[in-house]
Amino acid sequence: MALMPVAEAKDRILKDAKALPRENVPLHHCAGRVLAAGIKAKRDQPPFPASAMDGYAVRFADVQAVPARLKVIGTAPAGHGFGGTVKAGQAVRIFTGAPVPEGADTVVIQENTEAADGQVAVTVAAQRAGQHIRRKGLDFAKGEELLPRGTLLGAREIGLAAAMNWPDLPVTKRPKVAIFTTGDELVSPGTTPRPDQIVSSNSFALSAFVRRYGGEAVDLGIIPDNLKAISRAVRKASGAEILLTTGGASVGDHDLVQAALKAEGIALDFWKIALRPGKPLMFARNGTQRILGLPGNPVSALVCSRIFLKPLLSALLGLPPAEDVVKARLGSDLPANDQRQDYLRATVARGGDGSFEATPFKLQDSSMQRALTQAHGLIVRPPFAPAVRAGDLVDLLLLDF
Ligand SMILES: Nc1nc2c(c(=O)[nH]1)N[C@H]1C(S)=C(S)[C@@H](COP(=O)(O)OP(=O)(O)OC[C@H]3O[C@@H](n4cnc5c(N)ncnc54)[C@H](O)[C@@H]3O)O[C@H]1N2
Numbered sequence: 001m002a003l004m005p006v007a008e009a010k011d012r013i014l015k016d017a018k019a020l021p022r023e024n025v026p027l028h029h030c031a032g033r034v035l036a037a038g039i040k041a042k043r044d045q046p047p048f049p050a051s052a053m054d055g056y057a058v059r060f061a062d063v064q065a066v067p068a069r070l071k072v073i074g075t076a077p078a079g080h081g082f083g084g085t086v087k088a089g090q091a092v093r094i095f096t097g098a099p100v101p102e103g104a105d106t107v108v109i110q111e112n113t114e115a116a117d118g119q120v121a122v123t124v125a126a127q128r129a130g131q132h133i134r135r136k137g138l139d140f141a142k143g144e145e146l147l148p149r150g151t152l153l154g155a156r157e158i159g160l161a162a163a164m165n166w167p168d169l170p171v172t173k174r175p176k177v178a179i180f181t182t183g184d185e186l187v188s189p190g191t192t193p194r195p196d197q198i199v200s201s202n203s204f205a206l207s208a209f210v211r212r213y214g215g216e217a218v219d220l221g222i223i224p225d226n227l228k229a230i231s232r233a234v235r236k237a238s239g240a241e242i243l244l245t246t247g248g249a250s251v252g253d254h255d256l257v258q259a260a261l262k263a264e265g266i267a268l269d270f271w272k273i274a275l276r277p278g279k280p281l282m283f284a285r286n287g288t289q290r291i292l293g294l295p296g297n298p299v300s301a302l303v304c305s306r307i308f309l310k311p312l313l314s315a316l317l318g319l320p321p322a323e324d325v326v327k328a329r330l331g332s333d334l335p336a337n338d339q340r341q342d343y344l345r346a347t348v349a350r351g352g353d354g355s356f357e358a359t360p361f362k363l364q365d366s367s368m369q370r371a372l373t374q375a376h377g378l379i380v381r382p383p384f385a386p387a388v389r390a391g392d393l394v395d396l397l398l399l400d401f
């Protein structure tokens with residue numbers, strides 16, 4: 001079977017991927033969620049002309065020549081508007097955030113005043129009418145759409161939505177991602193492996209990856225290299241939008257994931273990509289469920305997730321597609337590439353001008369997790385890319401998981 005180009009594999013995985021249905025979620029639980037509909041302001045902000053300073057609400061005409069002696073007729077703390085009207089020769093003691101009373105058009109800060117016996121002397125002339133007053137609707141007006149559909153909600157957006165008077169928000173449901181890992185050699189962390197066993201790490205890494213990019217991970221555990229057991233796990237995963245398997249993707253006698261899918265009547269869409277690491281990746285659809293059979297090597301599983309799973313999760317969440325490849329200068333020479341698109345783990349330094357310099361690790365074995373955690377990015381080398389020298393520009397994918 002010919003190796004499929006990475007771009008084509010990505011297209012086939014993402015084909016028809018669109019935002020899942022919505023649900024309403026209280027603001028406290030909206031961080032990291034994606035808006036399923038545009039959000040309009042339910043009120044003006046500020047809802048009234050508001051003082052931006054602690055001081056006195058006055059008429060500009062009264063404070064152009066100083067000192068100006070004014071009668072203090074009342075007080076307006078935030079949350080307690082002064083009901084009366086400020087007339088010529090009068091002032092209202094006002095505090096930041098309070099409504100500016102009728103008749104006043106300017107606020108003088110208290111540092112520019114001297115108060116005594118129910119009077120205030122303004123000692124510094126006001127610069128302009130309207131000084132230190134936030135006009136009604138300065139930030140936003142009722143009916144304005146401030147947060148469009150597809151917005152990823154962070155602290156700023158959630159604060160804004162609260163100010164717009166939304167107690168909960170319509171967000172896209174989290175894609176449910178079932179994960180199981182196969183292999184007789186695997187045991188859970190914290191247990192004692194036999195001498196011929198290793199500790200399973202993939203499902204933990206993948207669960208964290210899924211959550212990092214907005215999905216809900218369901219770990220179905222370690223499944224032995226046994227056709228019936230793998231088939232059972234495939235059935236158990238049927239309610240999930242995505243099924244991730246790791247291991248058993250290659251050509252060995254114990255690589256049974258493909259056979260289990262076949263036994264369940266699930267046809268492969270493709271298998272094997274012109275990719276390193278990650279060549280044996282398999283992809284299938286079971287109704288609306290997408291099945292990614294990731295290679296068992298831990299680095300391959302995570303690199304494939306970065307290339308294919310992250311954009312798939314984004315599409316199911318309704319996020320706009322992200323073009324996240326940047327240019328970087330190479331820190332060391334690289335030989336010509338073969339037919340597989342290479343993703344080389346690299347450390348990345350920032351030059352004084354902000355440009356990236358990426359230096360690939362000498363050893364790129366796909367079992368080595370330590371180097372993956374030390375890497376800041378992946379240098380992307382297209383198939384048959386010619387040899388490049390230190391200082392040449394290459395494509396770089398920055399890692400943020
Ligand atoms: N004759 C060939 N052999 C292999 C080929 C090939 O094309 N021809 N491809 C190689 C490549 S590339 C990769 S990648 C691996 C992928 O193989 P599998 O997906 O079948 O994975 P396994 O054989 O089950 O495991 C590979 C490796 O990863 C370790 N592993 C598996 N699961 C976990 C886990 N949950 N946590 C940590 N480590 C895990 C496993 O012990 C193996 O060392 O195949 C090559 N072979």
Ligand code: MOO
Pocket residue numbers: 275276277278279280295297300366367
């Ligand atoms: O391509 Mo494999 O994914 O070398 O480890």
